[in-house]
Amino acid sequence: MATDAYEAAIKGLKDLLSKKTDIGNVAAEKIKELTQELKELDSSNSDAVERIKSGFTHFKTQKYLKDSARFNDLAKGQSPKFLVFACSDSRVCPSHILNFQPGEAFVVRNIANMVPPFDQKRHSGVGAAVEYAVVHLKVENIVVIGHSCCGGIKGLMSIEDDAAPTQSDFIENWVKIGASARNKIKEEHQDLDYDEQCNKCEKEAVNVSLGNLLSYPFVRAAVVKNTLAIRGAHYNFVKGTFDLWELDFKTTPAYAFS
Amino acid sequence: MVVSSISRKKPSLYNALAKSQNPKFLVFACSDSRVSPSHILNFQPGEAFEIRNIANMVPLFDKTQHSGAGAAMEYPITKLNVENILVIGHSRCGGIKALMSIEDDAAPNKSVFIENWVKIGTSAKNKIKEEFKDLSFEEQCTHCEKEAVNVTLGNLLSYPFVRERVEKGKLALRGAHYDFVDGTFELWELDVKTTPAFAFS
Numbered sequence: 232m233a234t235d236a237y238e239a240a241i242k243g244l245k246d247l248l249s250k251k252t253d254i255g256n257v258a259a260e261k262i263k264e265l266t267q268e269l270k271e272l273d274s275s276n277s278d279a280v281e282r283i284k285s286g287f288t289h290f291k292t293q294k295y296l297k298d299s300a301r302f303n304d305l306a307k308g309q310s311p312k313f314l315v316f317a318c319s320d321s322r323v324c325p326s327h328i329l330n331f332q333p334g335e336a337f338v339v340r341n342i343a344n345m346v347p348p349f350d351q352k353r354h355s356g357v358g359a360a361v362e363y364a365v366v367h368l369k370v371e372n373i374v375v376i377g378h379s380c381c382g383g384i385k386g387l388m389s390i391e392d393d394a395a396p397t398q399s400d401f402i403e404n405w406v407k408i409g410a411s412a413r414n415k416i417k418e419e420h421q422d423l424d425y426d427e428q429c430n431k432c433e434k435e436a437v438n439v440s441l442g443n444l445l446s447y448p449f450v451r452a453a454v455v456k457n458t459l460a461i462r463g464a465h466y467n468f469v470k471g472t473f474d475l476w477e478l479d480f481k482t483t484p485a486y487a488f489s
Numbered sequence: 490m491v492v493s494s495i496s497r498k499k500p501s502l503y504n505a506l507a508k509s510q511n512p513k514f515l516v517f518a519c520s521d522s523r524v525s526p527s528h529i530l531n532f533q534p535g536e537a538f539e540i541r542n543i544a545n546m547v548p549l550f551d552k553t554q555h556s557g558a559g560a561a562m563e564y565p566i567t568k569l570n571v572e573n574i575l576v577i578g579h580s581r582c583g584g585i586k587a588l589m590s591i592e593d594d595a596a597p598n599k600s601v602f603i604e605n606w607v608k609i610g611t612s613a614k615n616k617i618k619e620e621f622k623d624l625s626f627e628e629q630c631t632h633c634e635k636e637a638v639n640v641t642l643g644n645l646l647s648y649p650f651v652r653e654r655v656e657k658g659k660l661a662l663r664g665a666h667y668d669f670v671d672g673t674f675e676l677w678e679l680d681v682k683t684t685p686a687f688a689f690s
Contacts, residue, residue, distance in 0.1 A: 279513070279573045279661060280676065286530035287674040294528065295672050306581070306670045311522035319561050321512035321538045326527040333523045340541040342560045351602060356557050358602030359543045360520050363583065380507070382564060399567075400552065400650070401559030449601070469507045 294333075301333070311337045314364040316375040316440065318344040323378045328466055328473070337364045343383025344375055345408045346440035349447050358447070365459065366449050372460050373444060374475075377437040379467040384433045387413050388425070408443070409436035434474070437463040441478045454480050502534070512538045515565045517576040517641065519545045524579045529667055529674070538565040544584025544637065545576055546609045550647040559648070566660070567650050573661050574645060578638040580668040585634045588614050589626065609644070610637035635675075638664040642679045655681050 248255060295302055313336040315325045325331050325338055339360045346361070347354040364370045377384070386399075387406040390413070397403040412435035416428050423431070441463050444450050453459035461478040514537040516526045526532050526539055540561045547562070548555040565571045578585070587600075588607040591614070598604040613636035617629050624632070642664050645651050654660035662679040 279663075282513075283530055283575070283663075283665075283674075283676055286532065289531040290529050291672060291674075295669075302669060302672075305523050308581075309522045319538050319540050319565070321510045321532075321536060322506045322534045324525070324527045324532070324534065324539065326525045327534055331522075331525070333525065333528055335522055337520050337522050338525065338541050339520050340539050340561075341557050342564055345557075347557070351605065353554050354557065355602050355606045356542050356546075356548075356555065359584075359600075359606035362600060362602045363543055364520075367583070382568070383560075399560075399563055401556045401563045404552070405556045405560035468503065471503070 305334045309334055309337075309368065311335055311364075311368060312371050313337065314361070314368075314370045314373045315339070316341075316344045316346060316373070318342065318376070318378055318381060318383065320378060320381065322468055323376070323466055325376065328376075337368060337370060341405075342402065343381055343387070343406055343409065343436065344377055344440065345383075345405065345436070346375060346443045347408045348443045361444070361447055362449060365447075365453055369458070371458065372462065373450070374462045374464055375437050375440045375444075376464045376466055377433040378465065379430065379433065379469050381429070381433050384409070384436055385429055387436070388416075388429050388432055409439050412436040412439045434463070434465050437465065445480070506535045510535055510538075510569065512536055512565070512569060513572050514538065515562065515571045515574045516540070517542075517545045517547060517574070519543065519577075519579055519582055519584065521579060521582065523669055524577070524667055526577065529577075538569065538571060542606075543603065544582055544588070544607055544610065545578055545641065546584075546606065546637070547576070547641045547644045548609045549644050550649075562645075562648060563650060566654065570659075572659065573663065574651075575663050575665060576638050576641050576645075577665045577667055578634040579666065580631065580634065580670050582630070582634050585610070585637060586630055588637070589617075589630050589633055610640050613637040613640045635664070635666050638666065639679075646681065656683075 244258065248258060311334060315336045315338045317323055317325050317338060317340050319340045319342055325336055339357065347357055349358065351358065383406050386402055387409050390403060390407070393407070393410065412432050416432045416435055420428055420431055441461055444461055445454070450459065454461060461480070463476050463478065465474045512535060514532070516537045516539045518524055518526050518539060518541050520541045520543055526537060540558070548558055550559065552559065584607050587603055588610050591604060591608070594611065613633050617633045617636055621629050621632055642662050645662060646655065651660065655662060662681070664677050664679065666675045
């Protein structure tokens with residue numbers, strides 16, 4: 232089909248050139264331009280398409296076809312035990328760093344792995360993911376994973392004045408979810424240098440997110456019933472380490488005054 | 490706890506990545522546990538900046554309501570200069586099923602968040618329900634999984650920092666659909682350009 236259109240266009244051009252010989256040079260210039268354009272378009276686009284194609288082929292031959300029992304089961308439904316929050320950073324995919332296999336983890340990835348507080352108007356994206364995982368898939372664990380050299384946390388720590396107009400369209404408003412973490416670090420660790428403060432903030436911001444998880448009634452209900460555990464983590468790809476901690480949430484026995 | 494042997498096997502890659510990232514792809518994928526782009530497209534550390542949410546949606550530009558999606562795009566596009574955006578829909582998507590199950594857009598929601606979020610894809614649902622009335626619910630959902638990707642590709646253009654770069658040919662937009670029942674992967678491009686102008690005088 233493409234060659235028919237091309238053949239027709241070439242024929243039309245040849246007919247025109249045979250009738251109007253003076254436009255030959257103009258036509259030649261335009262054809263050279265078009266050829267160059269198509270060449271450039273082709274090389275940059277075809278790199279990306281090739282990369283996607285070879286990636287899928289690798290998956291299909293090395294994993295999908297070799298483990299058909301697992302993939303047949305997964306085609307019917309998923310029952311992951313984990314809901315994972317990770318940063319969108321290209322270096323911290325949970326499938327790599329924790330070797331999660333297909334079916335194991337329901338994953339939400341955003342800037343600086345943030346969980347905002349319950350807000351049906353402003354934060355329906357995260358809310359929908361938490362609701363689906365906790366209420367419908369009934370995951371047993373939530374893990375929020377922060378990481379080293381996080382650009383989002385760096386952006387948060389760079390905000391000098393909360394009241395100043397933002398320099399970005401969205402980034403500052405989003406990372407300000409972690410504002411209480413930043414304030415705590417700036418107060419308690421004034422002696423540390425900026426990079427060390429950022430490192431502490433990466434972990435403290437995870438704690439802010441863990442706290443925010445409890446603002447979702449369906450999370451609270453499952454935690455209180457002991458059907459859901461909440462953990463924070465920090466992956467440091469400079470040192471090659473992984474810290475993991477739990478959020479302990481329980482009520483103590485009551486005092487009875489009479 | 491020490492990271493597995495992969496990083497010990499490729500120290501030069503991990504040393505380089507520790508300093509900075511330079512991914513060529515910004516990928517939107519569903520949070521579904523079966524569709525991690527690292528698995529299905531074999532992305533290695535450093536290759537793809539990933540956003541994962543319910544039904545791989547991107548809402549229209551909106552600073553008041555959708556700062557999460559906006560921030561997740563603003564950073565890779567304006568600071569990391571990614572060259573390709575890829576939006577991947579998938580088979581048996583629970584979010585799309587929820588969207589297709591909404592009988593009446595005006596009725597009160599049954600969920601706290603899910604319906605409000607998946608309604609980003611409402612125009613896709615309406616188009617499928619109209620054009621494919623004769624198909625079963627499941628077949629309609631499959632069509633909607635792909636059409637919702639197109640809605641998202643369109644929504645991407647409502648972000649000025651995306652539009653500018655697409656117009657200059659510095660950013661390519663593609664949609665895809667991964668079918669784990671059949672083991673197939675479809676890929677298509679969004680072609681955005683202006684044609685030469687007609688000059689009326």
